[in-house]
Each structure stands twice: as structure tokens, then as C-alpha cells.
Amino acid sequence: MTAVAPSSSFDVLVIGSGASGLAAAVSAHRAGARVAVAAKGSLQSCNSAKAQGGIQAAFAPDDSPEQHAADVWKSSHETADRRLVDVLTSEAPSAIQWLEELGVEFTKALRDAVEASDIATFPRSPLSALEQIAGGWRVRCGEHELEAAAVVLAAGGRCWREAQERGELSTNHPGATGEVTEIALGLGAEARDLDALQYHPNGGAWPPNLQGYSIPETTRAYGATLLNAAGEEFTDPLGPRDAVSAAIFEEVDAGRGVETPDGRPAVYLDTTRIPERDADVSLPYMLRRYRAAGIDPLREPILTYPVLHYQNGGLVIDTDAQTTLEGLYACGEIAGGAHGRNRMMGNSLLECCVFGRRAGRAAAEKAKG
Numbered sequence: 001m002t003a004v005a006p007s008s009s010f011d012v013l014v015i016g017s018g019a020s021g022l023a024a025a026v027s028a029h030r031a032g033a034r035v036a037v038a039a040k041g042s043l044q045s046c047n048s049a050k051a052q053g054g055i056q057a058a059f060a061p062d063d064s065p066e067q068h069a070a071d072v073w074k075s076s077h078e079t080a081d082r083r084l085v086d087v088l089t090s091e092a093p094s095a096i097q098w099l100e101e102l103g104v105e106f107t108k109a110l111r112d113a114v115e116a117s118d119i120a121t122f123p124r125s126p127l128s129a130l131e132q133i134a135g136g137w138r139v140r141c142g143e144h145e146l147e148a149a150a151v152v153l154a155a156g157g158r159c160w161r162e163a164q165e166r167g168e169l170s171t172n173h174p175g176a177t178g179e180v181t182e183i184a185l186g187l188g189a190e191a192r193d194l195d196a197l198q199y200h201p202n203g204g205a206w207p208p209n210l211q212g213y214s215i216p217e218t219t220r221a222y223g224a225t226l227l228n229a230a231g232e233e234f235t236d237p238l239g240p241r242d243a244v245s246a247a248i249f250e251e252v253d254a255g256r257g258v259e260t261p262d263g264r265p266a267v268y269l270d271t272t273r274i275p276e277r278d279a280d281v282s283l284p285y286m287l288r289r290y291r292a293a294g295i296d297p298l299r300e301p302i303l304t305y306p307v308l309h310y311q312n313g314g315l316v317i318d319t320d321a322q323t324t325l326e327g328l329y330a331c332g333e334i335a336g337g338a339h340g341r342n343r344m345m346g347n348s349l350l351e352c353c354v355f356g357r358r359a360g361r362a363a364a365e366k367a368k369g
């Protein structure tokens, strides 16, 4: 890591230190570029660091990138950009091999790779202005004025801010506020599906310190069911995210939900149906958190309600992750198209990796002229 004086110039400047930004930075650096990464807070604070590690790729003999692509297309309700979906799913196995080669503990492995290199880092340097200049970009990040031949926007989504504005809960990190998207839109970059926000069907609704916690969806795979106030099952617990969320909203709107002690809407997630052995092996973190708060999910149902989780749409990119503005790239949650209007679970970290690498490589190429 290199300490840098203000007013520095780089080949590639990456905005954001989540999985997509780190993947872009490592990739651009490996392609020979002089790279810098700027982040709003510390390098560790991002949604990627909260991710539960689910990542999709077709490795099994009875699976294939084509099947993965078909699943994404269906999950997006046939709204995804098919060129991006093909890239996403065909590069998934090699992206995961790349992570393994870096010794993945996901963002930590990527961060270690950045920190072991001469990539310059600017933590606590929020991007506030972006201007196209001859041969590249001038960028204001906190107190620093930086110049770069190519800029990669990897600043994540806006679900935390959106939840604050709606008076709802979110799984997201407080840095997920979306101002970088607005700056890019102000410059004329195109976006798609920005209105399509994804709810995680099972946000924690009670106790207060678990409000907004993303209850692992494996709970439902292991047998947990959704019950209304009368203890009746009202939806297929294995349905897709948007269908399960919609069913919970409808049940509550119809007056068949329950209320948390602080007056929030909820339904029951009956986790008592999960076999203890499965829970011990696969859900230890969840068990620990609830039990520490005095609730044992294997003895009593827990309260849940959908919470804002993911920005499905974002800046329009091509298969090299270039936005509609030359020399300006976008990857990760800030970019749109790979998931259409509804992301399939586990495909975000994959997208960060596949398009982060592509963005880094293409930005480094661009900088070479």
C-alpha cells in the first residue's frame, strides 16, 4: 500500500472497495496499470463484507453455464441483458477458480491482494465530483483531487438510503446511499431498472438488535415455513425471493400478520421445524445471535418481514463493463442488466467478480490508449 499526496494521477481510479471494486483494482493492476482505490469509509465497510458467502457457478456434472443462464433469465422475468447473462454464467467457474487462487475469504482475500501491492488507497474519501477532461477524468474524493485515464465506479447500491426514506428496514450497510449513481446520471450516463429494488423476504423483525438482519434463506431450505397470525402456512417457502416477499406483504395487508412489540408488521418464520443437527452445522451464526438475544429459533418461531436488500438495476454497461460514457466503467451493484429486474440469490458476488475483473482489465487497456 502506498501513501499518496493530494492531486495524484493514475491510469485507473476505482471508486469503492467492495468485492467489485477490489476485483477491478487487482485486475487492472495485474494488467500493468497504476491503480488507486478510493472509498467512502474504511476499506472494510461495504455490503460485500456483510455477504453470507453464497455464490453461484455451474460446476456439477448435471449443471451447466447454459442452465445457469436459463435460471437467471427466468428469475429476471425475462428482463436481463442476455449478453451480460452469458458472460456472467460462462465465466462463473473461472471467476471462482480465480478467487480460490487468491485464497478466498472473499473480500478479505481481495483486500489482502490490494494491500500487498502498490495500489494506492484513499479510505474516507467519498467521491463528490467527476469531470471529463482531455485524456480521462478529474475526480474529487474527500480532500483529494485525482486524475485518471479511466474510472471504474464500484460504489454499490442505495438500499440503505431508500429504506431510511421509506421508514423501512434494510440489510444494507449505511454507506449504500447511491450518490455516485446520481453523479454519473448527471453526466449523462444511462441507467436501467433503477426502480427495481429487491426485498430479502426474511429480514429480522424482532428483537431490535436483529432488525434488518438477513435471516439465511437456507432456513427455508431446511424446513422452516412462513405462518400467519392464525398459524397457517400461506406461501411456498421455497418460492423465489420476489414471490415470497409479495406473499408476506399480501398476508399482512389482508390483516393476517402479527405485530412486533414495537409495532412493526411481521409474520412468523417457523424455524422450530429445522432439524437440530442441520441448524448446528449450517446456521450456527444465526442461532448464536438469536440465542444471545434470548430467543431460541429451534424452540419458538421467529418474527420476520421483507427488508430492502439489493438494487437490481443500475448504470447500463457493455460486456467490458463500460458505461455509456467512454472511459467510465461500472461493476457490481451499481451496474444494471446482468440480473434484469430481479436478481437470483448468489449472483451478486459472482457479478462483482466477473464484471469487476472485466472492468479492471478494460480500464487498464483504455489507459494504455
Ligand SMILES: Cc1cc2nc3c(=O)[nH]c(=O)nc-3n(C[C@H](O)[C@H](O)[C@H](O)COP(=O)(O)OP(=O)(O)OC[C@H]3O[C@@H](n4cnc5c(N)ncnc54)[C@H](O)[C@@H]3O)c2cc1C
Binding pocket: 015, 016, 017, 018, 019, 020, 021, 038, 039, 040, 041, 043, 045, 046, 047, 048, 049, 050, 051, 052, 053, 054, 055, 125, 126, 127, 128, 154, 155, 156, 157, 171, 172, 173, 175, 176, 177, 178, 179, 180, 214, 309, 310, 331, 332, 333, 334, 345, 346, 347, 348, 349, 350, 352
Ligand atoms: C447482509 C447481506 C448478505 C448478502 N449475501 C449475499 C450472498 O450470500 N451472495 C451474494 O451473491 N450476494 C449477497 N449479498 C449482496 C452482495 O453482498 C452485494 O450486492 C455486493 O457485495 C455489492 O458489492 P459492490 O462491490 O457492488 O458494493 P459494496 O460492497 O456495497 O461496496 C461499495 C463500496 O463503494 C463505496 N462507496 C459508496 N459511495 C461512495 C462514494 N460516494 N465515494 C467513494 N466510495 C463510495 C463504499 O465505501 C464501499 O467501499 C448480500 C448483501 C447483504 C447486505
